[in-house]
Amino acid sequence: MEEIPNIRHLRVFMEVAHCRSVSGGAVRVHLSQPAVTQAIGKLESELGTPLFQRRTDGMFLTEIGAQFLLRVERALMHLETGAREVVRIGNRAAHGGASKGAGRFDHLLTATQLRALVALSESENFSLAARQVGVSQPSIHRAARNLESIAGVTLFNATPEGIVLTAAARSMAQNTRLALAELRQGQDEVAAWLGQDSSRIMVGSLPLARTSIVPQAVHRLVSEREGVQVQVIDGIYGELLNRLRHGTLDFLIGALRFPAPADDVTQELLFDDPLAIVARVGHPLAGKKTVTLAETLDYPWIAPPRTTPAGSYLYETLRIHEQPQTPVRVVSSSLVFLRGLMTIGDYITIISTHQIRHELESGLLTTLNVSLVNSDRSIGLTFRKGWHPTPSQARFLEHVRDVAASGSRAAPGQIDLHSYA
Numbered sequence: 001m002e003e004i005p006n007i008r009h010l011r012v013f014m015e016v017a018h019c020r021s022v023s024g025g026a027v028r029v030h031l032s033q034p035a036v037t038q039a040i041g042k043l044e045s046e047l048g049t050p051l052f053q054r055r056t057d058g059m060f061l062t063e064i065g066a067q068f069l070l071r072v073e074r075a076l077m078h079l080e081t082g083a084r085e086v087v088r089i090g091n092r093a094a095h096g097g098a099s100k101g102a103g104r105f106d107h108l109l110t111a112t113q114l115r116a117l118v119a120l121s122e123s124e125n126f127s128l129a130a131r132q133v134g135v136s137q138p139s140i141h142r143a144a145r146n147l148e149s150i151a152g153v154t155l156f157n158a159t160p161e162g163i164v165l166t167a168a169a170r171s172m173a174q175n176t177r178l179a180l181a182e183l184r185q186g187q188d189e190v191a192a193w194l195g196q197d198s199s200r201i202m203v204g205s206l207p208l209a210r211t212s213i214v215p216q217a218v219h220r221l222v223s224e225r226e227g228v229q230v231q232v233i234d235g236i237y238g239e240l241l242n243r244l245r246h247g248t249l250d251f252l253i254g255a256l257r258f259p260a261p262a263d264d265v266t267q268e269l270l271f272d273d274p275l276a277i278v279a280r281v282g283h284p285l286a287g288k289k290t291v292t293l294a295e296t297l298d299y300p301w302i303a304p305p306r307t308t309p310a311g312s313y314l315y316e317t318l319r320i321h322e323q324p325q326t327p328v329r330v331v332s333s334s335l336v337f338l339r340g341l342m343t344i345g346d347y348i349t350i351i352s353t354h355q356i357r358h359e360l361e362s363g364l365l366t367t368l369n370v371s372l373v374n375s376d377r378s379i380g381l382t383f384r385k386g387w388h389p390t391p392s393q394a395r396f397l398e399h400v401r402d403v404a405a406s407g408s409r410a411a412p413g414q415i416d417l418h419s420y421a
Contacts, residue, residue: 004111012039020058071186075179079106082175089168090153116143121173125162181247199392204240206254208355217399252382270404275375276367300329302349
């Protein structure tokens with residue numbers, strides 16, 4: 001697990017920045033002036049750069065200090081939101097009774113407690129959480145119970161299978177991850193400022209994007225920025241969306257959903273991508289001037305999962321499941337599996353033309369001239385609302401947009417799709 005900065009030190013830094021003085025900050029955080037000075041010194045030492053200009057008329061932020069302050073403010077805002085949600089949910093669970101929560105207990109949070117919360121939310125087991133954090137089981141247990149004590153709300157319930165987080169704890173864990181994502185971005189920005197950019201960009205990639213758009217964008221970024229690492233996470237849409245909303249992914253690339261899947265995300269259209277009916281080169285229907293949908297039903301189909309945009313089109317528009325005998329023999333969203341199976345048999349599938357660009361260009365697969373109506377899918381980016389990219393993340397997004405724009409203008413193969421009548 002990533003190291004979490006001292007939360008009190010971050011709060012001290014924020015208050016001194018707002019007051020422009022050590023004495024003013026000390027009053028706000030209820031610490032002595034020497035303790036405030038020491039806290040700022042430790043934070044600057046950890047980051048490797050001064051955050052303030054010490055002048056006779058006060059403490060003034062450096063350029064990178066002002067940038068880091070924005071991340072700290074956003075992180076502490078997430079922790080405050082999490083604390084308020086804990087109390088609200090605790091009130092609701094108590095059927096409107098008086099809350100025992102500390103209200104603004106986020107001022108009392110420690111990095112140890114936050115590490116314990118995140119680890120327990122992922123493992124739901126004290127032993128596994130302790131191993132993940134790298135401390136003893138009693139330490140994790142103590143941190144969890146201390147967190148519960150300052151919150152004044154039940155966060156963890158023991159069961160024979162392990163630890164179950166209450167709704168309040170799950171909400172707090174989500175906001176904690178969002179806070180940690182902001183701090184990670186802040187640390188990356190400081191490192192880049194010092195000429196030591198070691199940013200990690202966490203990208204959730206759906207099938208279409210990972211075959212062409214993401215590889216090209218990653219190559220461009222890696223070629224121009226030493227030290228930056230891009231981590232591409234594959235998965236189904238629901239899992240990736242959950243990780244995005246919890247702050248463990250920076251953004252998603254792939255088919256958009258309409259309406260937007262949640263109130264806390266926003267979407268950006270890159271291009272519209274057509275679907276096509278596809279078979280292997282050499283398939284009995286390949287090369288025919290026109291092919292009817294009925295003709296394809298004589299061959300075994302590989303269908304994408306119904307929850308995917310292509311699967312939705314196959315079932316809801318083409319209504320393939322209403323055939324007297326369904327031709328669907330295999331269901332899979334794996335391009336590797338699809339390629340392997342289709343090249344050894346007369347299988348048929350429906351898929352994005354961009355997703356199989358390499359297979360079309362290399363002559364492994366071909367599109368059948370089946371007319372499809374309104375088959376275009378919207379491909380784009382999905383972000384958390386209010387998310388602010390670091391310079392390296394912003395640069396990567398520039399490459400994504402450029403690759404997507406150039407790719408959407410180029411024909412991926414000999415494809416002739418007309419309106420489906």
